[in-house]
Amino acid sequence: MDKAPWIGLIGLGTMGAALALNMAEKGWPVAVHNRTESVTQQFLKTAGPLASKLTGAPTLQALVDALTPPRAIILMVPAGEVVDQQIAALAPLLDPGDLIIDAGNANYLDTERRFHDSRGAGYDFMGIGVSGGEEGARHGPSIMAGGEARQWQRVGPLLRSIAARFQDEPCAALLGPGGAGHFVKMVHNGIEYADMQMIAETYAIMRDGLGLDAPRIADIFAGWNGGPLESYLIEISAEVLRAVDPLTGQPMPDVILDVAGQKGTGRWTAIEAQKLGVAIPVIEAAVAARNISARPEARARGAQTFGALPQRLPPDALPAADLEQALIAGKILCYAQGFEMMTASSTEFGWNLPLPVIAEIWRAGCIIRSAMLNDMAEALRNSPDDDLIFAPFFSAKLIHAEPALRRVVAAAMQAGIAVPALSAGLSWFDAMRTPRGSANLIQAQRDFFGAHGFVRIDGQDVPHGPWGAG
Numbered sequence: 001m002d003k004a005p006w007i008g009l010i011g012l013g014t015m016g017a018a019l020a021l022n023m024a025e026k027g028w029p030v031a032v033h034n035r036t037e038s039v040t041q042q043f044l045k046t047a048g049p050l051a052s053k054l055t056g057a058p059t060l061q062a063l064v065d066a067l068t069p070p071r072a073i074i075l076m077v078p079a080g081e082v083v084d085q086q087i088a089a090l091a092p093l094l095d096p097g098d099l100i101i102d103a104g105n106a107n108y109l110d111t112e113r114r115f116h117d118s119r120g121a122g123y124d125f126m127g128i129g130v131s132g133g134e135e136g137a138r139h140g141p142s143i144m145a146g147g148e149a150r151q152w153q154r155v156g157p158l159l160r161s162i163a164a165r166f167q168d169e170p171c172a173a174l175l176g177p178g179g180a181g182h183f184v185k186m187v188h189n190g191i192e193y194a195d196m197q198m199i200a201e202t203y204a205i206m207r208d209g210l211g212l213d214a215p216r217i218a219d220i221f222a223g224w225n226g227g228p229l230e231s232y233l234i235e236i237s238a239e240v241l242r243a244v245d246p247l248t249g250q251p252m253p254d255v256i257l258d259v260a261g262q263k264g265t266g267r268w269t270a271i272e273a274q275k276l277g278v279a280i281p282v283i284e285a286a287v288a289a290r291n292i293s294a295r296p297e298a299r300a301r302g303a304q305t306f307g308a309l310p311q312r313l314p315p316d317a318l319p320a321a322d323l324e325q326a327l328i329a330g331k332i333l334c335y336a337q338g339f340e341m342m343t344a345s346s347t348e349f350g351w352n353l354p355l356p357v358i359a360e361i362w363r364a365g366c367i368i369r370s371a372m373l374n375d376m377a378e379a380l381r382n383s384p385d386d387d388l389i390f391a392p393f394f395s396a397k398l399i400h401a402e403p404a405l406r407r408v409v410a411a412a413m414q415a416g417i418a419v420p421a422l423s424a425g426l427s428w429f430d431a432m433r434t435p436r437g438s439a440n441l442i443q444a445q446r447d448f449f450g451a452h453g454f455v456r457i458d459g460q461d462v463p464h465g466p467w468g469a470g
């Protein structure tokens with residue numbers, strides 16, 4: 001060990017172990033602790049040359065003792081109660097100026113509470129969102145930090161040094177106070193759900209509607225990855241579709257149960273959007289689709305009762321180019337909703353979220369990284385307060401892709417292939433360009449049963465309508 005560490009890490013699971021190795025590789029000595037001590041021993045044993053930068057600590061006290069004050073201790077443990085337990089156990093061992101950093105997928109409301117609880121409690125607290133999975137954590141994640149500028153001054157250089165880089169610019173930034181970083185990570189994950197769902201919907205159309213096999217669909221995804229849809233999620237979709245089950249010799253996706261797991265960040269995004277009064281139907285549809293996927297018995301019963309779906313589409317009903325354009329449109333619509341949600345939260349909570357910076361730090365390292373995020377960053381830099389769909393680059397893309405999106409959704413509906421996210425995107429897009437919608441009837445109904453009043457088209461406030469007058 002060449003230098004005493006000031007940075008500690010608790011939780012040597014998938015993410016924590018990879019982050020610790022990443023920090024060590026970038027030259028930062030790190031002290032590590034894990035609840036199960038054998039995991040720490042094993043971790044140190046397999047760290048190779050990086051072991052010289054790592055100190056194992058069998059207890060929290062040993063971890064604190066191994067660190068030079070002012071300390072910074074990263075928690076990489078499951079979100080929720082475990083984080084509170086770790087803070088409660090650590091706090092009495094710390095000195096003023098020491099910093100606890102929760103780097104898990106915390107609910108931003110918990111982060112806000114923990115941030116407030118830390119004030120006057122003898123330690124500092126920050127919440128940072130980390131994206132990129134194990135590979136990202138090991139070699140460069142995207143880091144969305146929330147906290148105070150003085151805390152960022154201390155740990156920013158470390159976090160920027162371990163982050164992914166896009167054209168040599170680190171994908172790590174302080175985005176706002178308190179829970180702002182975890183809020184942005186939550187929206188990132190909501191978008192991740194939607195991106196994955198829309199890719200899965202085009203997969204379903206190709207598999208069930210067009211009868212394509214996994215290797216053929218893999219080729220199509222790989223082709224798209226060379227164009228505007230270039231992204232990590234498209235790339236790995238091609239890769240997983242090419243993988244073969246060693247037990248049966250079938251394509252791996254064909255032997256995986258169609259029940260999607262979820263740990264909560266997508267659901268939180270939908271809940272918080274409702275609280276903010278922002279419409280994010282593509283993300284909501286993606287969360288709902290995971291919920292429906294988790295009811296295989298009900299789906300089997302539905303097939304028995306109502307007839308099994310989907311049906312095959314007529315041959316050549318949809319060219320792959322239409323599916324590609326539909327996905328491009330869906331992606332723009334979903335990101336527009338996600339950024340609108342962050343604009344609303346920024347106003348509501350006074351966070352002043354830097355939207356162009358958020359798009360910039362999502363360009364590399366994170367799960368939703370894509371070529372399009374560079375265009376989004378540019379659009380938001382040119383016009384940070386405008387909806388993404390109105391940025392000239394994206395409105396042109398939407399105008400071009402709209403007919404294909406409509407054809408894809410219509411064909412899927414006809415064949416009974418569920419496309420909840422793509423269709424939600426299309427409906428939102430349609431609603432967003434309908435100058436006179438149908439809410440006039442809702443206003444009349446509300447006033448009829450509840451005397452809620454309404455505004456006439458000439459601007460006049462009407463306390464109650466002439467219902468039942470004749």
Ligand SMILES: NC(=O)C1=CN([C@@H]2O[C@H](COP(=O)(O)OP(=O)(O)OC[C@H]3O[C@@H](n4cnc5c(N)ncnc54)[C@H](OP(=O)(O)O)[C@@H]3O)[C@@H](O)[C@H]2O)C=CC1
Binds near residue numbers: 011077079082106131
């Ligand atoms: N996996 C991913 O792709 C990503 C995960 N995250 C987030 O990072 C955090 C960690 O995730 P991940 O590394 O995947 O999780 P893992 O399950 O791989 O690791 C969990 C770690 O937390 C420790 N731990 C679990 N329960 C307790 C407890 N009660 N007290 C003390 N330590 C405990 C475990 O120790 P032990 O060995 O003793 O069990 C282990 O070190 C989560 O918030 C997750 O949502 C964020 C981005 C991506």
Ligand SMILES: O=C(CO)[C@H](O)[C@H](O)COP(=O)(O)O
Binds near residue numbers: 264
């Ligand atoms: O944060 C992540 C990626 O960005 C984690 O992988 C997270 O677990 C993904 O969410 P879910 O498990 O609900 O699919």
